[in-house]
Amino acid sequence: MTAFGTHQSTNPWGVTFDDWGQHMASYPIYAQAFHSLDPAYPTQHPRPVGLRAYSGTCGQEFVDFPNWPEEMQGGFVKVRYKPTNRVEFHRWHESGFGYDEEYVSNLIFSRNLSFIPVDLRYGPDGAMYVCDWYNPVKGHAQYSLRDERRDRVSGRIFRIMPKGAKPQKMPQIDGAPIGQLLDILKRREYRYRYWAKRELRERDPAMTKAAIDSWVAKLDPTDPRHRHHQIEAVWTYRGIDATNTQLLGELLECDDHRARAAATHQFRYWHDQFDNGPALLRKLANDPSGLVRMEAAIATSYIGTPAALDALLDTIKHPNIGHLSYAIRTALGSRTIEPLWKGNADFTAEHPELAVFMTAFDLRQKMSPNKRYSAKDAQFDTQKNLKVVKISAVKERMLYDITRFEVWPANRSV
Structure with missing residues (x-):
């Protein structure tokens, strides 16, 4: 087991590889740059400031089957289940110092929030198969695991094939010379x-x-x-x-x-x-x-x-x-x-x-953008009589340590 690329991050979902073996994911997007061996434990690598990364993407696949449109070749399809729920098409662009993605359009989008696409993969026929969790409740931390709304029996698989395209014949692999x-x-x-x-x-x-x-x-x-x-x-x-x-x-x-x-x-x-x-x-x-x-x-x-x-x-x-x-x-x-x-x-x-x-x-x-305050936020923090409330989770329990606090309404003198 080789430990590499450890830094403060969310789950490294959506792992796939482009035509030349470049490792891509969702957190971070261009994961190929994160392969250096880890520092000595328990130190981690620094945060990738300014490098695009996000969670909520579990599956990605590059378009390379000839029964898909020429204008899509070399791009990739990804499924996103949060903060939105859609199947997207992106372009993969090389710069002098790495790769980045460009959102182009949606292949599938639903206003029904039970649509939760969590993975996709090309099948041997050249169609793209999307796994839909199909559940009114998503997330293991946002809702109780015993939430009665959880649907434990339903699920859907979408088969995406370009209009007019014919299924492709798969070459023999099992038992082939x-x-x-x-x-x-x-x-x-x-x-x-x-x-x-x-x-x-x-x-x-x-x-x-x-x-x-x-x-x-x-x-x-x-x-x-x-x-x-x-x-x-x-x-x-x-x-x-x-x-x-x-x-x-x-x-x-x-x-x-x-x-x-x-x-x-x-x-x-x-x-x-x-x-x-x-x-x-x-x-x-x-x-x-x-x-x-x-x-x-x-x-x-x-x-x-x-x-x-x-x-x-x-x-x-x-x-x-x-x-x-x-x-x-x-x-x-x-x-x-x-x-x-x-x-x-x-x-x-x-x-x-x-x-x-x-x-x-x-x-x-x-100079991380995540650490900058907007002018509006900075102005807000200069007001008098602000109350600072620090809320933490109770260890090993799904409870907050502070459940109630009181403040004066705005513009009211104390």
Whole structure:
């Protein structure tokens, strides 16, 4: 069990992955930037100030089945059960320092608050299936578990298919030959690839590795998806606990920054099998792509050597904001990297860029929009005779410790 990304947050719901393996969720949205190893217990990473995150999303799925409209391809569908109840379509946008989402429209919306979409998934026919909790009461903390309004027997599943679209025929996966399963990895549909890799993990590892080696050697370099096919092979190697450093090394040097970022993500696990591992990590830390530098920063927390710290400091020398900045900060605070620099006056004096980065990061933390008062709120707090009431919960009971208090009405003299 590897503990990473721990910070003050709600449940990390809605976990899925885009075409290049970028981890997304709802809290936070771009979860890929939150993979640095945790600080020493019980410390947590700092709050992700300014990085979008929200709860109430349990399921998300990227649109990649060809029987869905072309204009929706590459976007994703999410179900939200609070504070609203709808099935939404979003776009997934890359910036120089991470990814973010853009709300486009609703696929399903209901004024009936019993509609509580809690999950969705593509089925093998290319239709999207939405699980509806369908209950007049939602939440385990907002209402009593014994609330008589709770419906314990009802529920609905919606099947969404674009108008005029035909069901798609699923390729054979269960019992299919290894070579046939590997060819499924060339498909655009993520779910087919995911199911194929799950099946391959059940096969004989030695036979599967030999088949992957042969499959990789025969890939067509002129295929527009060539680099993606290679990354799929890397993921499949890991699924059977095998390696191919030659393939990963090629991807780390390739011309597609998305493939380099995905390969750098894997480098954190295979780094010790490279003779030039430290030099390679240093190069990745200075990559022109912010996504690659972000993955390199996170990788340093898994490697945890003085050479890894040197590479991490290189990432500071390049522009870094948003998700990239957060990845650097959390790598610096990880249980493997922090002991290498914190409290070492000679080291920090030798690397003044470290103090500059930490000061700038801390300043952004203090400027959190969540901590700002509006002018109206600030004016309200200047009034006389305000009463401050602090209410807490009674331990292990669903009760408040203060149930009644008295105040004077506004504009009345005391």
